[in-house]
Amino acid sequence: MPDAGMPDDSPPDSSRIAFTSGSDETVLPTPDPSAVAATDAALAEPADRRRAALSAVAEHWPRHLEAWAALAELATPGADRYAFARVGYHRGLDALRAAGWRGSGHVRWVHAENRGFLRSLAALRDAAAAIGEDDEAERCRIFLRQLDPSAPR
Secondary structure: OOOOOOOOOOOOOHHHOOOOOOOOEOOOOOOOHHHHHHHHHHHOOOHHHHHHHHHHHHHHOOOOHHHHHHHHHHOOOOHHHHHHHHHHHHHHHHHHHHOOOOOOOEOOOOOHHHHHHHHHHHHHHHHHHHOOOHHHHHHHHHHHHHHOOOOOO
16 A cells, blocks of 8 residues: 555556547538539529529528538639638638537538538648649648548549
């Protein structure tokens, strides 16, 4: 029995030690079902009306990341694609922070809720490269790999 005035040199009780299992994982909340349905309907529109329909979805549900990702993917290369992707990316960062993400940890493609953000980030990578923002494109590429090393490229 240790002396009350002396430090206890016995090894710690291993039953009380908790080890982490690695990086935390963040899953965004399930999007509003009405926004999902509206996005699906917009994507089903004929090609000449699809962008306007998606823009209406983004205006009505500006936090719906799938709408921004789809707008970025449909936009012509250049400033429009870059702008839509950037909005989706920043809206996604806001959503991640609100969901408890603190700047590190996985945001995996396997969770459908995360795909709007990841698609926006991938579109931003591609749009940045297309307009000569090579350093931004590289940062996006690295960030995507850090968020989900096993995601489709």
